[in-house]
Amino acid sequence: MTPMIRLWLMKSEPGVFSIDDLARADNRTGGWDGVRNYQARNFLKAMRKGDRAFFYHSSVQPPAVVGTVEVVREAYPDPTQFDKKSAAYDPAASQDNPRWFQVDVRLLAKFKNPVGLEAIKSSPELRDMPLLRHSRLSVQPVTPRQWKRIEQMAGH
DNA sequence: GCCAACGTTGGC
């Protein structure tokens, strides 16, 4: 039986963690920590090894999909929730009862031609992306059709 | 820096 590969989009502010940071990491792999939204967390927990995701840069000009990553480790407790020095510290979380999770991702490709938010808005095939409707959802599903369209726009 | 959208908190 062939496991279904799911497709996602994950947002990050490049000033905090950028696609180039991931490119420089050991094995081009890093933990996607700091997610503190329940709906986004539930999507993180639904991710399976081998799933792919777009890496989206938010809060920069221009906001854009800048590449693709692959899930290499499924959800496990995000250690920053226990770290009092972290901005993502959550006093309500405990080791016994973690509230927040992260996955590890490996960089697959950095787009030569990032796909800007403006271009996404102008493409009729992409009008239903949660990105355009729920701007605050930092981890969200992508349909195969949307995936193909964005890769096409990126020249990949 | 502003502010719309929307998620979270807490008083009742």
Add this chain to the structure above:
DNA sequence: GCCAACGTTGGC
């Protein structure tokens, strides 16, 4: 359980 107040995200 409602909802006002508050906080955060993220485009502009």
